[in-house]
Amino acid sequence: MLERRQIQRVVEMALDEDAPSGDLTSEAFIPESASATADLVAREPGVMAGGEVFEVAMTAYDPSVEVELLIADGDRFEARDVLARVSGPARAVLRCERIALNLVQRMSAIATQTAAYVAAVEGTSARVVDTRKTTPGLRALERHAVRCGGGHNHRFSLSDAVMAKDNHVALLPDLTEAIRRARATLPHTTHIEVEVDRLDQIEPVLAGGVDTILLDNFSLADLRTGVEQVGDRAVVEASGGVTLDTIGDIARTGVDVISVGALTHSVRALDLGLDVKVS
Template identity: 90%
Template sequence: MLERRQIERVVQLALDEDAPSGDLTSETFIPESASATADLVAREPGVFAGTEVFEVAMTAYDPRVVVDLLIADGERFEAKDVLARVTGPARAVLRCERIALNLVQRMSAIATQTAAYVAAVEGTRARVVDTRKTTPGLRALERHAVRCGGGHNHRFSLSDAVMAKDNHVALVPDITRAIQDARAALPHTTHIEVEVDRMEQIEPVLAGGVNTILLDNFSVDELRAGVAQVAGRAIVEASGGVTLETIGDIARTGVDVISVGALTHSVRALDLGLDVKVS
């Protein structure tokens, strides 16, 4: 769950970066007594993520700003829909406008992208999950956006689970023994996952007692064969080069999990705008 303290930390860093010693334009052009009402308007359709983030960002400089949210996280919207209304001191609204938009535009883009991937695997057993390919400092927000889009989260950090990737495997002479040693050294609740990139690696990894085996950059036929070989002895995850065009075929091989870096690492910010209403 996205915690408010995580949001506040990100927002404060963003505000310090964007207005380190004030907003020269607003303080010069806008009277201190002026008030403003502005609508958060969608320029294109999508799935929203970041209601609390938008509220925290818009009220970060002046708590007199009031945010009326007209949409919930995970809800779809169309172009021209009004998603929220902001009222309060004009200088405060203008100072926080850009950071609030930057955050919810990216989060909503991730939610929208995730929803498309989730729809593409409908009717299969596969769970669409994210990766650690996130924007530094924004992982908690981006992971929340994935959930808003109907996806699931992989391990949050290196501290959460054992996941031996290709570079780890290349540095151990006996992968079966390495997994067994790790299992003996770790608490029984710790999840162990190991990546393989060749069929002949599957049995040695399973012999070590992994919880999840990651089949990396396998073809669809290889994935199908890999699932049959694992035969329920571990969770099977597929990864590597997954696109909207290929994920359906990957899901139909019978894998349990498909991890998709593109959910977070290469999305285009969704077009949302904050339009001040002129009376």
């Protein structure tokens, strides 16, 4: 659940960055008494994410600005659809326009991309999840956008679950014993996941007692072998270089989870515009 305080923190930071001591252009050109209305218009199809974020951003400088959301997060839209309407003091609308657009464009892009990945695994039991490859400071917003697109979230932070990746494993002389020691010291509710990059690492990891095993950059043949080898002893996750062209084949190997960094780390902002007019 995306909390309003998380949104407000991001918006305050963005507005302070974009207009630290005012909007010189609007203050020079636009009368203080002027009012404006504006439509948030889609220039291309997509999936909506960030409606509340857009609202908080547009009202951040002047709470008298009114925002009407015309589409819910997770809904699909077409080019030329109006997604929201804004009205209020013109200076306030112009001051917040860019940060509001930046956030909703990025979030909707993530939701749209996620929806495409989810559609590509339809008919399988694989769950599409994100990673920690998010924009610093925007993780809560970007994770929400993944959910809007029908995806799921991996651990939110390093504090949420144990996930021993390749650089951890490289420092452990006895992987099985290291997992057992970790299990003995951690609370019983803590989830343990370990990443492997070879088939011969699977049994030592399972012997330590993991909850999830991550098969990283495995070939399709090795993924099928790994899934069969693990059986029902752990959740099987696949990761590494996953694309829209490959995720369907990966899902059909029988893995339970597919983590995709591309959901957040390389999206192109969706083309949405704020068309302003005098009211």
